[in-house]
Amino acid sequence: MTLADEDLLNVIRKAEQDSLGWSLEHLRPGQGTQRLMFLNAHGVNCAAQNDAFRQQVLQSDFLLRDGVGLAMGMKRLGLRETENLNGTDLIPKVLSRHRQARLAVWGSSEEALDKLGVRLREEGHGALVSLEHGFHDDAFYIEKYRTHQPDILVLCMGMPRQELLAGKLATEADGGLIICGGGWANFHSGHIPRAPIWVQRLRLEWLHRLSREPLRLGRRYTVDVVRYFQHIRRLSKHG
Numbered sequence: 001m002t003l004a005d006e007d008l009l010n011v012i013r014k015a016e017q018d019s020l021g022w023s024l025e026h027l028r029p030g031q032g033t034q035r036l037m038f039l040n041a042h043g044v045n046c047a048a049q050n051d052a053f054r055q056q057v058l059q060s061d062f063l064l065r066d067g068v069g070l071a072m073g074m075k076r077l078g079l080r081e082t083e084n085l086n087g088t089d090l091i092p093k094v095l096s097r098h099r100q101a102r103l104a105v106w107g108s109s110e111e112a113l114d115k116l117g118v119r120l121r122e123e124g125h126g127a128l129v130s131l132e133h134g135f136h137d138d139a140f141y142i143e144k145y146r147t148h149q150p151d152i153l154v155l156c157m158g159m160p161r162q163e164l165l166a167g168k169l170a171t172e173a174d175g176g177l178i179i180c181g182g183g184w185a186n187f188h189s190g191h192i193p194r195a196p197i198w199v200q201r202l203r204l205e206w207l208h209r210l211s212r213e214p215l216r217l218g219r220r221y222t223v224d225v226v227r228y229f230q231h232i233r234r235l236s237k238h239g
Contacts, residue, residue: 001238007054009077009235011047014058015039016074019065019082026062027094029101029151029177033170034061036094037163037180038087041069041228042220046160048231053160056167064090068203069225073232087181091154092188094179099124104148106141107134107156108185116189134158138165145169145176152177156185 001009027034037060047054057063064085065071071084095103103125105116113131120128129148132141134157145153153169153176155162162180169178186192194200195208210221 004048004051004054005235005238007058008044008048008231009238011039011054011057011063012044012070012074012077012235013079014060015063015065015070016079016082018063019085020080022062022064022083022085024093024097027097027177029098030175033174033176033178035166035170035178035180036060036062036064037166038064038066038085038182039070040067040086041073042224043159044070044073044231045224045228050160052167053163056160056163059167060163067206069206069228073228076232076236078236087179087184088187088194091179091181091184094177095120095125095152096123098152100127101151102127102129102148103152103154104128104130104132104144104150105154105156105181105185106130106132106144107154107158107162107181108183108189108191109133112186112189112191115191116185119189134161138168141165142168142172145172149173150176152179154179154181154184156181156183158182 037057039057047057065082066086067084110133113133117128117131129150130144132144155166155178166178166180187194192212195205199205199208206221210217
């Protein structure tokens, strides 16, 4: 097994271990820097081809299993079954426990952030210190982080950028919780509707997303799925 494949297998094992041991009680905004990340099939592909991304997820404080694809891969590798701890469902639970925390959300579009800001304030998040779209360079966000020093920062820029930026920001201040939230801002704001509950229960939300955004997600749910299972098949020979 190559060193890169060993690291990739360790990424998936970390998601298994962190998910099995997960509790909201582990998060302590304002009491030391923590990074909460999520791993899905797309994340495995990113980790396979991006050394810096792979190291960032390995260094995260919590890496949680997200999605049916990763569950299937874990089973093939002989790992234990875990709860599906996707960010879209989990992040609101985190924020509801810390409504007085200084909160920042960076990523997505200005339109989605406008809607998100309204909803967060309606939910009682009075200390919303910064909303920024996801198209600035890293230096811009680093300066904003130094200025606002949020207790909780949610990055919604997609993989691998949000994880790489989280690694840089973690060295800038002590005490913040940095969450890599992917598409959470789009969903929580209502900018992109989620699948109906019955579709979620059937574990077919990916199909709903594909129908809504075929141009953006078409490759991820076709060619990239094949690549993902090729990685799993290769790793299973050494697991």
